[in-house]
Amino acid sequence: MRPSVLIVDDVPANIRVLAGCLSDDYAIHVATGGTEALKLARAVLPDLILLDVVMPDLDGYDVSRQLKADPATADIPLIFVTARDASEDEARGLSLGAVDYITKPVSGAVVRARVKNHLELRAARETLARHNAALLEAAQLREDVDRIMRHDLKGPLTGIIGLPQIILDDGGLSDSQAMFLRLIEENGYKMLSMINLSLDLFKIERGTYCLSPEPVDLLAMLRRLFLEFAGLAGPRALRCCLTVQGREPDLDTIALVSGERLLLYTMLANCLRNALEASPQGGLVAVDVHPGDPTAIAVSNAGVVPWGVREHFFEKYATEGKIGGTGLGAYSARLIAETHGGCVTMETSDETGQTRVVLSLPRGDVSGATGTHPGQVGLVHSSI
DSSP: OOOEEEEEOSOHHHHHHHHHHHTTTSEEEEESSHHHHHHHHHHHOOSEEEEOSOOSSSOHHHHHHHHHHSTTTTTSOEEEEESOOOHHHHHHHHHTTOSEEEESSOOHHHHHHHHHHHHHHHHHHHHHHHHHHHHHHHHHHHHHHHHHHHHHHHHHHHHHHHHHHHHHHHOOOOHHHHHHHHHHHHHHHHHHHHHHHHHHHHHHHHTOOOOOOEEEEHHHHHHHHHHHTHHHHGGGTOEEEEEETTBOOOTTOOOEEEEOHHHHHHHHHHHHHHHHHHSOTTOEEEEEEEOSSSEEEEEEEESOOOHHHHTTTTSTTOOOSOTTOOSOHHHHHHHHHHHTTOEEEEEEETTTTEEEEEEEEOOOOOTTOOOOOTTTTTSSOSBO
C-alpha cells in the first residue's frame, strides 16, 4: 500500500504541480481550504501533509495548530509550502510543529526528496516506538516472572530452612552432624536472601526501588563477611584485617549507618570478594572504616586493575582477565551505594601496586539503635 499525501492549497495550479511531482509514488488527497483540510486529514489520516500558508478561510498556521492539538493527527508530519520566504515566517511555521518549510516556486526534485526523507523518518520513529513498547513489555514480563519465581521458590525453601532446627531440637546428634545442619540452615537463609535481592536490584536499575532503611552496624557485618570468606581466603593464604580509622577495633565497637541490611551486605560482600579474588598469593585485604557523616569504608588490596577496565570499572559487565568474572559485582555495589544516597570510587596505582575502593554512605537516622544484630557481633575476630 502506497503512502498517502494530503496537499492543501487554494490555488488549483499549485495543487497540480505538487500532485504531478508525487502521484507516481504516493496516494494523493487534495483540499482547497483550511476547513476542508481539517476534515479530510481526520478522515483519511494521511502519512504526510503539504500545507499552504495563505488561504481564504483558515490560514496554514491555524490549520497546523488544530492538527497538532488533535491526538489523531498530531503525529502526522506537516510541511509548509508557501510563497512567504522571510526567515521569521519559516521560524513561525517550524515553531508550530512543521517538520520542514518549502518556498514557492517549488522544485519537483526538492519536493520529492523532502517528502521521501520525512516519510522515512516517520517510519523510523514508529519502528522505534514499537521496539520501545516491546522492550517495556519484556521488562514487565521479566519482573512478573521474577516475582512469580520468588513466590514459588520461597515456599519450599522456607520449609527446608525450618527442618534443621526441628531435627536439632530432637537431640541425639553428634557435633559434626549438628554443624552440618547449621550449615544447611545458614545456606538456606543465604538462598532466601538471594531470591529477595534479585528483584530488588532489577528495580534499582529501573529507578523504581523504594528504600526501607534501618540502623545497621557495618563492623558487625564486615566481621560476619570475614568469616564467610574464610574459605575463599584460606587456600591462597590471604589475610584480611578490619580497622576503624587505622586502628583495630574492640569487639564492642560499632559503626552505624541507616540502610537496608540485605543491600548493604551485598554491597560489602561484592567489594570484599573482588578484593580477595584480585589479590596475589599471601596478599592482604584491608578494610578501614571511618565512622561519621558520611561514613567511609575503604577496601584495599595488592594488585592493580587492568588498564582496559579502569575507566569503566563500575559499569555493567566491565571485566577483564578474571576467570568467571561477570562484571556485575562492582556495578551492583555502585547501584546500592547510590540508592542509599552515597557513592563509590576506585583508585589503582601501578607505582604502588595497590587498588583501593572507597564506599561513602550517609549516616542517616540511627537514633535509638543498639548497633547489634542477633548472631553477628562477637562471632569472629577482626581478622582472618
